[in-house]
Amino acid sequence: MKNYSFRFDKKVFALTLAIALLAAACGKKAPIAPPPPPPPPTASNNNGAPTSGRPVVAEFSIEPSSVERGQSAVMRWTVTGSNNVSINNGVGTVPASGTRRMTPPETITYTLTATGTAGETTATATVTVTGPAAPPPPARNNTGGSRGTLESRVQSDLRDVLYDYDSNNISDAARAALTADADALKRIFADFPTASVNVEGHCDERGSAEYNLGLGDRRATSARDFLAQLGIPADKLKTISYGKERPVCTESDESCWQRNRRAHFSVGQ
């Protein structure tokens, strides 16, 4: 029998990708040996070096020494002749050598204290944090917030723009709706700076489905272009035509047809 399946199976795709990557990795002529395992934590000297004398801090650094807020840096240290190494500011006791990734909220100086049988050695390292204070977290899923979600805002603040039959002309009423929508969009984009909004073009049931796809696209484009003239960045507005495939009502009368001849706003992906 013929196989008529036409699926995009994510599992199969992932498996194929994994096999492909594996095959690529195995394809190299001289396989590189994996790095050796990290040395065991050493509270005592395991190199046979004398334990008398003060510990030596061979390295204590933070790279990069200056980061922008939100970026991470790596702390690196190597100590010999110590049986106890600790770092302040919440890091605590650590092995004689190691690394630690951190994302410091502010400029901070760390002090490493290495204790040996004959005393202790200290070293310091500083990371400088630059840039503006972190923005408040997005309120996108904050349904309890006064600003509401992006979805609820798009749904409640933006009005449909209505069109005449077989037309994408912006009427006076549509002009008023779009002007109000532009103001609302500015507030929405101020509250949700990374958001994008779909401008959907729709048609009534009367024309052909094929022509209505083209007409719906033209309606969405005319609404987007008008909003762009009012200062809304066009790249935040994505047009999509649904033709007559997504009606808001199905009665065969002018009041329903008018409601369906619209540009409608929805949250972009």
Next chain:
Amino acid sequence: MRVKLAGSVSIAALLLTGAATVFAQDIQRWITSSGGKPALAVIEFRGSGSQPFMDKFNSTLFNDLQGSALFDLRPKSMFPLNNPQRPEDLRAEDGGQGFALSDWANAPVSASHLVFGYTAAQNGVLVLYGNVDDTSQRNPQSVPLLASRYTGSLDEAGAIHVAHEFANDIIQKFGGTGSLLGSRIYFSSKRNGAKGSEEIWVMDWDGSNQKQLTRLNSLSFMPSVSPDGSRVAFTSYAKGTPRLMMLDTMSGRALPFYNQEASLNQNASFTPDGKQVYYASTASGTAQIFASSVDGQGFRRVSHRDAVEVEPKVNPKNPGQLLLVGGPLHPQIYQMNSDGVGVERVTNGQGEATNPAWHPDGQHFAFSWTSGIAAGNFNLFVMDIGSREYLQLTHGEGRNENPSWAPDGKHLVFMSNRSGTEQIYTMLANGTQIKQLTTQGINRFPVWGVK
């Protein structure tokens, strides 16, 4: 030819909406290519060990023969008592009881040919013995017009299969061309899926064997089929915005198609050699006609008008000529050369005219039109592109849209909401013999492929 056509003038006259007499004869000629019709008496076939499937067999055979529009099928109520099943049953005289061919030639049956035979289960296989005899033969043992053996699986599907094959042989014996056997209808269906989803389906030309081709869980519709039936292109929202997708009709696998960066790519139409497609895209702003190779590469803009343009349709006999649907006001059908020049409106500007579908002869096309009636109330018409004469095929039985010609040039498949929901129907080119092929869910955008 003239004389023979006279017999059908009365039917043709009923079709006329204007002075399109010559054109009506065109249509009549597609339907009855041989003028006078053979009168067939088709007995009720019986089965030995296969009787449970014979109702389906008999109805399939009858429908195929009637659907060909080649024959006058004589009513069974007039048949004599004895129905021969084997050539050996025939004798020179039977006193009007049915075992003589003259019993079928004479009134009231008045058949020119007798179609008879039977089926039997043999070694787990359904075997059909099918015969056609000329009833005017004097000697019942003379060479028959057709005497063949057909095999199929021992089930209903096998019974349908052998009925189709037998009917096809009969049709070919009588000069029927472009048989529908093996042809398939591609369409989109809203059934068995998530709410709002629509998938591409395929069925045999008579509505049997309906199969789902895509499982994209999205809105996928408006299929078109390549001239050789190997590819189906369709428009899908699977990736968010409407884009063109293509699949191999045999394997069901997706074939690559490069979509231009655009909010809309839709309505692919294949060139007669199957190597290029024309489609509508908003890559340049408003939807315009573009052309590309069959994988979407090497695209170029074809039309340059400030109006929505969709549904390009390449003439099957002349790849240099396109039909398309365009604005700027109420959509009409235009013709255009494949290089984008020579744009000319073909329909008369009244109402809305959409869904052009070339007849295989490249001279005529079917379309849907709201002429003279309220917007949205589409009926199907056929137009002669040379004379611009047209005939109306449907008359207000719901909306009637998306016509597509069968390979035989005699039948059309189309979508109608006459039953209350959008379903798929076939009919003869003169508007008769309407058959509903789908009932489950909503079914739209039929297109007839050679396979």
